Amino acid sequence: MKFMGNNITTNQDGHLTIGGVDTLQIAKEFGTPTIVYDVSKIKEQINAFKTGFETQGVKYHVSYASKAFSSLAMYKLISEMNIGSDVVSGGELYAALKGGLNPKEIEFHGNNKSRQELEMAIDNGVGYIIIDNFYEIELLGEILDEKQANVDVLLRLAPGIHAETHDYISTGQEKSKFGFDIKSGQADMALKQVLDNNRFNLIGIHAHIGSQIFATDGFVQEANKLMDVLNEWQQKYDFSAKVVNLGGGFGIRYTDDDNPLAIQEFIKIIVDALKSKSKEYGYDLPEIWVEPGRSIVGEAGTTLYTIGSRKDVKGVGSFVAVDGGMGDNIRPALYQAKYDAYLAKDPTAKPQQNASIVGKYCESGDILIKDYDLPMTKPGDVLAMPSTGAYGYVMASNYNRNPKPAVVFVEDGKARLVVKRETYDDMLKNEIL
């Protein structure tokens, strides 16, 4: 039996349900493609992070990496769940504030924050700015002087660790565009500059080694490295950190081949590593911060498509086309990401054909799942692709002038539209004739 996504079940008609709602009903009411989120699953993941840290008896802070999926409803949910959120652009900050997030709970990330974005953060009282580079130290310093303001900051370090994941989503290696390099002495120089400016209140350090990581080694190396740096900085510069932020990156299950560790286990391993270093150095254990994105929303999202045309070439292969594709999910094309798919009317139906599930975009690379065993399909069938909740909608494009899909939240047997499907007019709204 193939992986069917947690919380995905069938009803008495044998139809796939999400959060107690028939997916055929959702497709009928909201159209396709539609991304459906099981809200209880999102809450479960957030609670897993909280419980994980609470069980370890340490001070912690969870900040949702909203680049994985953001919408007003999502920011509202994050605020109701009493965790923070990080943003990486003025646009995400704007939406987070509109969604009701307390600005003090917002961390602002990014390797090239503009003057306007930094001013916006300061004017809105954003809680924390994660400083990424020397240009930002200077620019933010200037802005704080002009506004006679102060702000809590963390320094983003590039720890020189290569996480086991796709190169495009590995971020902690030395040759990374993010953060201050430790080995070359950049990080020390940044520390001195920040400590010298009393507009900055330096509360700690940050690193993020990459995304969709299954192995714990990378996180342990990261924890060790950050504690080594902190210990050195205490000896050399008399700086003691309140916070050590390990970023996100916890892997999720897309298909049967993926076997992610439970969140609680990831946390235990990280906390153990930090505790052991803190003991070794006699360094007070700082608050432990994490920034999960994918692991909060990835498995909670399922995309519903409608099947249209097909093409069969004897001895060569078959293609089954859906009404979406690389415009709503670029991940297969960009990272060779793998997914599974199920017929909404009968998700347990046995495979009877092998075909590539392709999209409707004018690109040969617009393949959602290559050479896949699936049941017989006909035009009009609804196809569900689970685990599409992270980096799908947020990376959507209007390529070929296809409107972005709708987003629906499902909870307690009820479905509600949280992002309308774009219209052709929406796509023209900024155009001048």
Ligand SMILES: Cc1ncc(COP(=O)(O)O)c(C=O)c1O
């Ligand atoms: C700084 C930072 N924090 C958190 C995340 C979230 O990562 P993930 O969605 O893999 O948990 C990212 C994205 O990789 C990131 O760049």
Ligand SMILES: N[C@@H](CCCC[NH3+])C(=O)O
């Ligand atoms: N967009 C990537 C993740 C990027 C993480 C951002 N630092 C993905 O879909 O896997």
